[in-house]
Amino acid sequence: MTLVRISDDALARACGADALAAAFEQHGCTVHRVSSWGMQWLEPLVEIDGKGFGPATLDDVAAILDGTSDLAIGVIEDHPFIAKQQRLTFARAGKTRPTSLEDYAATGGWNGLKRAREIGPEQIVEEVLHSGLRGRGGAGFPAGIKWRTVAAAPGSQKYIVANADEGDSATFADRMVMEGDPYALIEGMAIAGQAVGADQGYVYLRSEYPDAIAKMNRALELCADIIAPFQCEVRVGAGAYVCGEETSLLNSLEGKRGEVRAKPPLPALEGLFGKPTVVNNILTLAAVPHILGQGGANDYEALGMGRSKGTMPIQLAGNIKHGGLYETAFGITLGELVNDIGGGTQSGRPVKAVQVGGPLGAYLHPDQFDIKFDYEEYTASEALIGHGGITVFDDSADMGGMARFAMEFCAAESCGKCTPCRIGSVRGVEIIDRMRAGRKRDTLERQPQMHNTPKQDRSAEDEVTLLADLCDVMKSSSLCALGGFTPYPVLSAMRHWPEDFSDNPDSVRNALDRVGT
């Protein structure tokens, strides 16, 4: 009987994988629902004897089975998109049935946890430190240092919290781990628990991921005995982007409004319910089982560049021909990612802009394509890697509109705790609207009691100066990165595409120079 492998990842399912799987079964095949290889433009991807066919529809079933399908891509593992990757975190992608304990154990699963239990807390922290693993949630904080802090903190009750809020547009690697290799995350959490002395874990999972919620719950049920005495449960978010920020997340877990907490105290010392808590991103935790394997820390440390060690699961999204998950060592250039691997835009038009790092990340111009994927290099260019999401835009993109959206998003998702973010973002939308539509100022601003507003309408250049000024204030005086980084997409769009903001692009350039931001 023919064995057919089709992913049951949410993306494959949204593209019709379930009906396709049923059709193959009707044709007498055995169908294994496996994780996704991450070649998303080919989903649903059908795999028979290692060879791939995609994107397949119901009409293709017969041709695929009799060997006449023109969707054939050859041996999947030899496909350049897969062959050139360095998959550590995603080593099982495409190869195993996500919640099968048998498949997990047969591919080296639980070895890291076993070793961790043998070598003990201090050595675990030592190896994570040595690997150079930095937090993949955005801030890039060394995981080993966080763990060491929690391990050293006094207290008998400690927690491991996995941050699965993954709210950034263009990111889906956390989702793919949870839907494709849930035990890797759970093993990483159990190892973290071993390292710091925590026996309770929570996975804070966004409500926008129904498939991941179901898979994680199922996986946790099945492996409860293996990870015991460590216990873990899923908690579902409720549609707030800001709850990805770690302290907001902790408040949400406690059953409070997802407002950001001032630091200190660090969550490592006073986190969930005031107890020492490790909060790590899914990718950070899922990288741990490999690192804790024999020689894993050395292997990991040997990859990457500068202080960015190991591999990053990069997510290629937006208007890109070959979108999907690309895990590779740090140091790859943006141009390679977008053009060589991604194949340029899906629309076939020229690339206009690339946003890296989600809604708080800068828009990069094709002139900047030689920038290397590295935390420090991005920071130096007023940009950020964030969670590794890349959104490609073709030349039909309206960057003024995207800058406006950045402010609109910030206004919609602000936790409301601090003024520059809560109100500044609303003002930002208004200013950009005035700049672009040449609209007059609000009547409110003209009221006699608004003493400190100017009496005349602002010139176009004044508006830009005001916007640049506002961005400066948001950057320097917001409590968290939602308010603090929203200026990145706005300012980068203004700098590179001033013509999308004003009929007089020079006024935009001059104002930016004047404010110096």
Added chain:
Amino acid sequence: MSKEQRLSEIIAEHQSREGPLMPILHDVQAEFGCVDADSERIIAAGLNLSRAEVHGVVSFYHDFHGEPDARPVVQICRAEACKSRGVEALIADAEAAAGTRVKLATVYCLGLCSVGPNARIGDDLHARLDSDRLKKLIETV
């Protein structure tokens, strides 16, 4: 079973967990389509919180609603990656198809960012939408 009884059941089910409020609110929202003032009062009493505390939480999160809405909901992703793939051009037609019968909600990212525009109906996700497919989804929801 009265609403009050059902609420007490839900509360009792979660009460002994750490941080029970969010799981309770999710269940109440799923069961009654909203967390209204009455529910807030009963939950507050059950968890020994003030109603203000519960209302503060309900009103903070996009997933919880204070009033029921009987219309079926279609969530459309309008975040950056879906914008780059043209979701905005579909909105006018979608709104026309929705009329007053269907509620269109905006969501920021469903994690399918390379195959947008995307929509979610209940727990079902739909990718690679064009205007016709989205309209059909809305009309048949």
